[in-house]
Amino acid sequence: MSARPKKSFGQHFLHEKRYIERIVSAISPREEDTMVEIGPGEGALTLPLLAAAGKLTAIELDTDLIPELQARAASVGALTIVHSDVLKVDFTALARERGVAKLRVAGNLPYYISSPILFHCVEHAGAIADMHFMLQKEVVDRMAAEPGSKVYGRLSVMLQLACRVEPLFDVPPGAFRPPPKVDSAVVRLVPLPPEQLPDADPDRLYGVVKAAFAQRRKTLSNALKQVMSVQAIEAAEIDPKARAEVLAPADFVRLARAATAQAAD
Template identity: 90%
Template sequence: MSARPKKSFGQHFLHEKRYIERIVSAISPRPEDQVIEIGPGEGALTLPLLAAAGKMTAIELDTDLIPDLTARAAAVGSLQIIHADVLKVDFTALARERGVEKWRVAGNLPYYISSPILFHCVEHAAAIADMHFMLQKEVVDRMAAEPGSKVYGRLSVMLQLVCQVEPLFTVPPGAFRPPPKVDSAVVRMRPLPTEQLPKASPDRLHAVVKAAFAQRRKTLGNALKQVMDTQAILAADVDPKARAEDLAPADFVRLALIETT
């Protein structure tokens, strides 16, 4: 019996087989992998992933879905379900506790909370090998956007500084129950090696990027007034007359590294 999707959890259950197969193929789980799925729902992705990996972990907030998924998974492999809000799950601590070297994270993320989940996962990037997420296509476009694009912004910069972001394919509304009002897309994210990560303080970097994009039409000289002056911008080899959307992610790192008084 199918569960009734709950609006409060932003549930849209994937049901179309060919898209399920494409996602599982993109992830390509192996028996030695440590797969963790965010929001397994009715198990459309969970069960084929479990069949390939043999064992996996899932994080589910909706208690009504857990008994049926547990029962169906028993015949497929070893599934451990954590009843929790994913934003409160410490992936790093969980990996240490379970003796996991790196998680492979997957999920059909609720659209209303997708950005917080992305940033939460990125905070634990050192404990993650890769991520495959289904998201609103508009969000995936922003994640992968290049400088100069109208959708290039804070999300693009902050994610691209720590991950390689690769859009894979689009999924139409009809592949879900109930159909969302927008197209979805699958994206692959691979955390960058430690040596390629920004050397700037995360808090300082966040402050600079947030201020730069807060008012996109302003030049950096005006937009960054509260965090640095024109001389500091010039010292980072950045044009104060440029706008945030003109800068590459590495430019924001240079700005964040400049000492200000």
């Protein structure tokens, strides 16, 4: 199978066997797993995952790729293809339809919408056991960044409050057709158990994090002035003169709680 990659879908097809094998090994699919792949493309990951798990649901938007993928998978295992934009797929409902508590999700994500896909998956983290994604290396660096890093930001905080983020290995441009202009990396995300999730209103937390990083060189007192008062920031035991980039994810949870308390007064 050799489809023409479409720029409109951000397609870069993985083809180098040793990286395919490394990704499948990292995922380590088993027969009891309910695997879901986002953007199977030409099936480089689909077929070995399907061979190991026996069944797989693939979410594919490009109708031109589906018939050949179905044909190639017929002798390998039970492949179900959902023709949809992944941002419209309800993973929680999908797990319920499959009769399982947790899905295992994997995919080579289109770089131009990788962050929206990550946030969408996190919204359904309660129905996901783990995620293995190939992304632009710069995005993986941001996902795993620690406070004080130049690339630490909203993505870092929101993902780390929801998941354990584990960068695995880099993948060079030459492993794809056509080669992207950037390096890629594979990352593992494991949703945190309920008792480790933030004890704060999700919308309030998102609003605080978004505002804090909107102009990252501003102090918190300036960046958050539309969200909460200086007194509320101090009530969270955070220095209003600090900048967002030095705060740990847990600090934003305290700010969100303080903002909620202020709104209730």
